[in-house]
Structures are given as structure tokens and as C-alpha cells.
Amino acid sequence: MFFARQVGFRYLAAIVVALAVCQLHAQVASTEAGVSLQKSFQGFIERFNSAQAPKDDELLRIADGIPGTRSDDVSKAIPSFCAALLRQDDRIKLAGAFMLTIVAQRSDGAALLTPHVDCIGRLLNLPDERLQAAGVGIFAFMKPSPPSSATKSLIEYLTRTDRNPMAQANALSLLLRIAPENSEVTSAVDKFLSQSLSLQVREAVLNGIANTRTENPHFTNILIAALNDRDKEIRFQVAQAFQRMPKEAVLQAQPALQKMIENPRELVDIQNAAREALKRNGLIMQSNDVEKK
Amino acid sequence: MNSSFSAEAHSPSTIAKSDAVRPSGFTSDFGSIHIEPSNPGAFDAVHFLYDPTNGFSSIMKIFDRDLNTDMSKHAWSRKEGWMLWAPMLGLQTPDPALQFPASTKLQPYVFVRNLSAKPTNVQMRLYWRSASSNGATPPQVLTLKAGEMQKLDVVSQFKNLPKEANWATVSMLTNSGPDEVIAVAASYDDTGRYGVQTPFTDQMSAHWEGGAWEVDDAHNTLITVGNGGRKDTHARMIFHYVTAKGHADYVLEQKLAQDEQLFIDLGKLIRSQTPDAKGNVFPTSITSGSYTLLDLDDKMGNVFEGKVVTDKRYGDASYGCMQCCGVGVHAYLDQNPIGVGMGLSFSPVTVTGMDGCTDDFLDATGFFNSWWTADASIATAQYSQSNGISVGSTTTLAQGQVPRNSLRTPCHTDLKTPQSGTNVPPQFNVAYSDYIGVDWINGPSYCYYQGNSNDLIYMGDAYRGTYRATESLLIIPDLQTYSGFFKGVGQSRNYGAGSPANGSTLSAADEDGIPNDCHLWNASGFADTSSMGLVTSFPYAHQGQVEYSGAAQNPLESTYAPITWDMRTVLDTTNPQSPTAYANYNHTCFPSHQIKVNNAVIYLYTPSRYDLTYITYCLYFQYGKITGQTTATTVPPQ
Numbered sequence: 039m040f041f042a043r044q045v046g047f048r049y050l051a052a053i054v055v056a057l058a059v060c061q062l063h064a065q066v067a068s069t070e071a072g073v074s075l076q077k078s079f080q081g082f083i084e085r086f087n088s089a090q091a092p093k094d095d096e097l098l099r100i101a102d103g104i105p106g107t108r109s110d111d112v113s114k115a116i117p118s119f120c121a122a123l124l125r126q127d128d129r130i131k132l133a134g135a136f137m138l139t140i141v142a143q144r145s146d147g148a149a150l151l152t153p154h155v156d157c158i159g160r161l162l163n164l165p166d167e168r169l170q171a172a173g174v175g176i177f178a179f180m181k182p183s184p185p186s187s188a189t190k191s192l193i194e195y196l197t198r199t200d201r202n203p204m205a206q207a208n209a210l211s212l213l214l215r216i217a218p219e220n221s222e223v224t225s226a227v228d229k230f231l232s233q234s235l236s237l238q239v240r241e242a243v244l245n246g247i248a249n250t251r252t253e254n255p256h257f258t259n260i261l262i263a264a265l266n267d268r269d270k271e272i273r274f275q276v277a278q279a280f281q282r283m284p285k286e287a288v289l290q291a292q293p294a295l296q297k298m299i300e301n302p303r304e305l306v307d308i309q310n311a312a313r314e315a316l317k318r319n320g321l322i323m324q325s326n327d328v329e330k331k
Numbered sequence: 332m333n334s335s336f337s338a339e340a341h342s343p344s345t346i347a348k349s350d351a352v353r354p355s356g357f358t359s360d361f362g363s364i365h366i367e368p369s370n371p372g373a374f375d376a377v378h379f380l381y382d383p384t385n386g387f388s389s390i391m392k393i394f395d396r397d398l399n400t401d402m403s404k405h406a407w408s409r410k411e412g413w414m415l416w417a418p419m420l421g422l423q424t425p426d427p428a429l430q431f432p433a434s435t436k437l438q439p440y441v442f443v444r445n446l447s448a449k450p451t452n453v454q455m456r457l458y459w460r461s462a463s464s465n466g467a468t469p470p471q472v473l474t475l476k477a478g479e480m481q482k483l484d485v486v487s488q489f490k491n492l493p494k495e496a497n498w499a500t501v502s503m504l505t506n507s508g509p510d511e512v513i514a515v516a517a518s519y520d521d522t523g524r525y526g527v528q529t530p531f532t533d534q535m536s537a538h539w540e541g542g543a544w545e546v547d548d549a550h551n552t553l554i555t556v557g558n559g560g561r562k563d564t565h566a567r568m569i570f571h572y573v574t575a576k577g578h579a580d581y582v583l584e585q586k587l588a589q590d591e592q593l594f595i596d597l598g599k600l601i602r603s604q605t606p607d608a609k610g611n612v613f614p615t616s617i618t619s620g621s622y623t624l625l626d627l628d629d630k631m632g633n634v635f636e637g638k639v640v641t642d643k644r645y646g647d648a649s650y651g652c653m654q655c656c657g658v659g660v661h662a663y664l665d666q667n668p669i670g671v672g673m674g675l676s677f678s679p680v681t682v683t684g685m686d687g688c689t690d691d692f693l694d695a696t697g698f699f700n701s702w703w704t705a706d707a708s709i710a711t712a713q714y715s716q717s718n719g720i721s722v723g724s725t726t727t728l729a730q731g732q733v734p735r736n737s738l739r740t741p742c743h744t745d746l747k748t749p750q751s752g753t754n755v756p757p758q759f760n761v762a763y764s765d766y767i768g769v770d771w772i773n774g775p776s777y778c779y780y781q782g783n784s785n786d787l788i789y790m791g792d793a794y795r796g797t798y799r800a801t802e803s804l805l806i807i808p809d810l811q812t813y814s815g816f817f818k819g820v821g822q823s824r825n826y827g828a829g830s831p832a833n834g835s836t837l838s839a840a841d842e843d844g845i846p847n848d849c850h851l852w853n854a855s856g857f858a859d860t861s862s863m864g865l866v867t868s869f870p871y872a873h874q875g876q877v878e879y880s881g882a883a884q885n886p887l888e889s890t891y892a893p894i895t896w897d898m899r900t901v902l903d904t905t906n907p908q909s910p911t912a913y914a915n916y917n918h919t920c921f922p923s924h925q926i927k928v929n930n931a932v933i934y935l936y937t938p939s940r941y942d943l944t945y946i947t948y949c950l951y952f953q954y955g956k957i958t959g960q961t962t963a964t965t966v967p968p969q
Contacts, residue, residue, distance in 0.1 A: 094948075094954040094955045095955060097948075097954070098944070098945065098948050098954070098955065101944055101948065102944060104944070105944060132952065135952075136947075136948070136952050136954070139947055139951065139952070140944050140947065143775060143943055143944070143947065145784075168952070168953075171890075171891060171951075172951075172952070174890070175890045175951055178889065178890050179775050179890070181777060181784065182777070182784045204891045205891070207891075208889055208890050208891055211889035212889065237859070237861055238859065238861075238862065238884075241859050241886075242884070242889070242891060245856075245886045245887070245889065246889040249776075249887060249888070249889045250889075251847060271859050271860070271861045274857070274859075275856075275859060275886060278856045278857065278886065279856075279886075281846060281854070281855070281856070282846065282847055282854050282856070282887075283847075284847075318846045
């Protein structure tokens, strides 16, 4: 019995020791992973100072480590990514932004990056358009949802007139997601839309509004006004956009969509898109339609 | 009787007819003269009659006869037979416009001779007019024996001709060949001093030139324009004159049915100040000019013209002849070589000729009714059109009867067959597309279903024959043309919780038809195509370049991450049987990008990965752009 107990104790102790060693190994491995991600990235960006700049796919290989790395280890590497945003070389800034974007796409992306909202928001103040777009994207990709603390910097960004309009359009959509009822957002959007915008940017705004599925009538009215746009691409995109809007918004737009459908001068593709928007919300019933809801 | 005479080279000879016929003891008061040169084409002749007793003289018509002619050289003729027209036969009661003494009574005769060696039937008809009416006599048929000449008394022959009729246009429809019947209509009073004559002619043309007109105190000009052709038509008469301000025209236009005539008293037109088709009037001071006659509807022409200029000082009304204007010298196909794409048509293929009177270039295409090619397996032809069948070269030929003229001979038509090389060069369908080569991919966005966050997935293009974006066209480098440019995008479709329903691929089970609920099919939309562009160029004789560029942004995503491309395909047809193509490419590293030339893949890029990190890398950050140039490879010429 004693033997047995002794053996048992020894066995138990061995297990305890083994577990402790394992835990130690795990801690060492975790730290190494974080250090490795950080070191790899540091090594990558430092090579921009050498005669032979690193290749894009080397950055991709480093980023590939992010989705599978533990949160703690990623968290440890984030400061190095943020630090890259302070470097003079835009290529290094962009590499840092890319790493942060991949972090944002993790399921814990918001938790990891919310403490670094200021770091990310700094991108919006940089002159390089790609970096501005990256800043908006990092916020937008954050899971499970973008932090509301980004609202202020995004509103400021949207109201500037010297920024990348396409990234601003993306920021507009993001603001509608995180602060749909914020009156400052509404004002900022109106101010942004009062500018002369390219076709692509206007389309991005309309799709951005639709993709948030906002129920705010103010934004529905923006879409309704676009149904009468001179540009057929705009009319097509906004007719499609109503396919993604809530039923309340489509009801609000129903007269305008109906008018579009009945306009003999309107293009068939556009009319079909408008018809589909009404149909998906049960506002056009055809005899052969099968209500699947 | 036969007699011969000789003439020195480049020297005129004069033969007094009375001297020539007196010894033969002729008792007839009419006859004809046949001159047959031993050296055809070496001489010309003019024949005139004069009577010093009563002051009469008149040029007598001498007809050229072409022994080798046939109906094909008179392509303006009607199908019923060879037809002759005498435009202005003065009838018994002279037109006051002729300014003959009031008591003058004319005796109209038609002198007709059959030159052939067989009997000929002649169906004669008079289209008469008086000051107040017009009409036509029933046709009268007479038969002429071989070589026979007849003098027909018009009054006794056509008993129902109204006495008040002043003029007649006489038609003769014969069953002879062309140039085998000649005829002259003449009307003189019994003194032989007052009268008119009008020769018969078969000439119809779309363009007549050279008529002169006079209208003054002593002269007047009377003109008949007739439709003696094959169909109704519109005639335009343009009177040219010169004033102190320069050249001016007076234009008359009238539709003429078959056999219908337009009678013009030019002096009356001037005096009455009748406006023309453009509202202009003749200045009253104008006394002379020239005129042009056109058939506006038919290139071969249906119209003839006759004119008399009266001279009240001498009593004679002399007839005048316009020159018919054919197509001078050469007619040629303007397109040489003709280039036409395979399966395509090229038109118009045109024939240009030169106006025989004015030397102006004219569109002669309408004369050519037969079109064909030497090798119908390469190209076929129809009127004014070439059709490409297969790659190769052949010859296109057009054939038709073309009116020709010289300065002194009548018009005739010649069968002309201009031809042109015809190339059907290689043509290429150049198609670019980018597509997601797997069933579905993870997107960056997420949605909430029953309180849980779900990554949205996007439908791919694998095994669906779909694409994200595409551009295509048909280009023919050797013709420096392209057509059928198409640009389009595939539908973006995202799916939420529960997809793929079968655990591996998106299927009908995912299509619940309920939008925006984050469960199974969620949303769909088409990207904007406005940034998708095309540039074509043809820098060398056998090279064509197609450059497609564009950016396609998923409309269901609110972050700008476009697929971009700039793809230049260079086609070389130096060897048309073995053309080559290569591509310069510059595109995002996601998704697949492909260029096909005539369905042969000349460039294909397939990404190594489809995960979100890679897509973010390629599209959102536009890292890893794929650039380069393929080597030239042989492509099918289609």
C-alpha cells in the first residue's frame, strides 16, 4: 500500500512536474511566437534600408502567421506594427497597416486593436491615399464589430476636403455601421456629399449606405434622389442597392422605384433591378412568384 | 447605183450629188446614200441640200453604222425590240413658235430604209401635241423588204391625226438588229423653203450635254425631252447661261412616264418669266446658252432629246444634237484590294468611272449588275458587297454594260468587267476575363444571424462558366478594324450562416431567395463597368494591338478592393496562315486572369491561394501585382 502510495505519489509528482514543464514550454513557445512575428516584421521593414528592398510576398509570409497565432502573441507584436506607421518611408507604413489589417480580420480583431485606435486613426491624417484607405479598412474589418471610439476620428476624416474620396466613402459606410443615429455623422455625410464626387466614389457611397442596411430615412432619401441621376451606372447601382435595404426603406422608395419601372425611356437592366428590389420586399406580387419567406 | 471616189489623206473632197446621180437616170424624188470606206474610220462626211432658187439649204443627217453591233451594245433598249425615236416631227399645221408665214402648210414625211438583208417589220406611232391637247396614234406596222427604202406620207398614213396638231414625236419599234433601220422625218411646205427635219435615233442616256439654244428677235428654241426607255423616270433639264454676274442655271424637273414627252418653248419660258424648280427665272436679256439633260433615276438612262432652232429670217428650223455622255475610258473598283472579315460583309464596293463628256469622276456602280469572285470558298460577292467566307485571297469581279461615247460617234454600251483583289485576312476574338477559380471564398465582411457573427462567403466561378469581369472584341489587324466590343461583370453573390448548405459547395440548397437575412443566400449585385476600357491600335501593317484595362469593385463590400487589370494583346499576321499573339500583362494577384485569342489561351494566371489574407494582400493593398510579357505563340486564324 505504502509502495503503492509512494509510487502513486511519485507518479502524481511526475505528472505535476511534467505539467509544469509543459506549461513552461508552452509559455516559452507562445513568447517565441510573439517574438518571432515581431522580429520577422522588424527584420522585414529594416531591409527597406538595404540595397535590396524586400519583396511583397515576404510580407505576405509574415502576415500568414497572424491568423494562427495566439491573441497574446499577436498583441505583443502590434506595437511594432504601430511603430511602423511612424516611420518616414510610406512602404514601411503600408507594411504596418497591412499587418494591422490582417489582425483586424481575426475574430478577436476588435479586442486586439481597440487599444490602438489612436495608432490606426493616425493613418487617416497621412497624405498617402493608400494609407488613408488602409486606416479606414482596419477599422471596418475589426471583428466582431468596429469600435465606436473610432467615430470621432472617422467623422473628422469624412469632413476633410483634402483626403482620398474613395476611402472617405468607405469611412461614410463605416460610420453608418458604428454610429447610425449620430447627428454629427449625418452632418458629415451631407457635407461630404455636397462636394463634386467622381462616379466611382458616388457609387461607393450608395453601395456603402445600402450595405449598412440603415433604417435612417435621411440616408434612404439620398438613395431615392440617386434614382433620378443622369448617369445610368448610378441609377443601376442604386436600384440594386434597394435590393439590400430594409423593407421600410424600400417602402419609402416605392413610388420612385415604380416610376423608374414605368419610365419607357429607362434601360431594361435598371428597371429589372428596381423591380427586383420591390419584389424582394413583397411590393410587387406576380402570379408565378413563390413567396419563400 | 454604185460609184467610187478617192480622197487624199487629210484632204476634203466634194461630191455634187446631182452630178453623181444624173447619169444614172433616176426618176425618184428621194433616195439614200450609202458610203462604205475602204479604210474604215479614216474619213468623215457632211451632207447638205441647197436650193438656190428659193433660198433653201439644210444639213442632212448621215448615220454611222456599226456592222458589228448587237443589242448588247444598246443596253438601254427595251426588251420588245430595237426602237428609234424622232423627237420633233413638224405636222401640217406649223407651231406658231416656228414663226413661219401664217399660210404655211407643211407636208410631213418619214423616210425609212431597211439596211439589213432580210425583211423588217416597223411599228410606227406618233405622239402628237397641239396648243391645247396631246395624244398618240394607234401603231401602224409596215414591212420593209431587204434593203428597201420607203417614203411615208404621215398625213395619209395616220388619218386620225388631228389637223390642229403641231408636233409629233415618232417612235419606231423594229424587229431588226440595231443600226439596221435608218429613218429621217422631214416636213416642208410645197415651196421647200419652210420646214423642219428630225432624224430618228435609238440613243437614250442618263446624261446629255452640248445643246445650244438661242432666243432673240429672230430665233426661238423648241425642245422635246422624251422617255423612250425602260421605265418611268425623272428628267432634269438645266439651261446654262451667262450674265454679268457670272454663270447661272435654270432648272426644270419633271417625271416622265414611259413614252411621255416634255415640250419646252424656251422663248415662252423667258417671256413669261416662269419660275424654275428652284424659283429662279430667266433674265429677259438672255439670248443664248447651252443645256444639260439628266435622267435622275437611272444610270443607263431613259431620256432622249430633240431640238429645233427657228430662224424667221430664212424660214428654216434646224435640228440640233446633244452629245450623249457615257463612261469614258476605264471603270474600276475603288477598293483594291477589298478587305473583308470572315463571316462579315463589306459594302459598299463601288465602281468609279469618268464622265465621257465632262471628265468628272462618277459613281458607275449602278451599271454593274453581276458580281462574283474567283473563289467562293474564300469570299462571295453580290451587288456592291463582298462577303468574307474563309481566310485567304481571291478576286472580286463586277460586270455590266457600260455606256461609252466618243466625240462624234453615237453612244454604245460595252461589257466591262473591272476586278479587284479581295483579301479575307485573319481575324481574332480577343477575350480577357478574370474569375475566381474555386467554388467559394471567404469575404472580409460578416453579418449577424440569430445573434451570432458569421463570415460572409462569396460564390466563385469554378465550373459555373461565370466571371468577375470580362472584355472581348473581334479585331482584324490587316483591315485595321475591330467590332463587337463587349464588357461585362458577373454577379457578386454572398451567403451567410448555413452556407454552403451541403458542407462543401454552394448549390441550389443555398438559394433560399431571402435577401439580407445573413442566412444562406444573403445579397447579390453587379459591379460598375464604367472604368473598364479599351484601346486598340495598328502600329504596323500586319499588327493589331488590343489593350483592356479596368477595375471591378465588389458592390457588396464597402471597402475599396478592386480587381484591376491592364492587358495588352499584340497580334501579328505577317504570316496569315500562322498568326501569332503575345500579351503584356499587369494585374492584381487575385483572382485568375486569362486572355484567349480565338479560344486559344495565350495567357493564364492562377493564384496559388484563395484565403482572406491573400485576397486582402492582392486586392485591398494591391500588393503582389503580376506583370510581364508572354512569348509570342501561334494562334488559330479563326
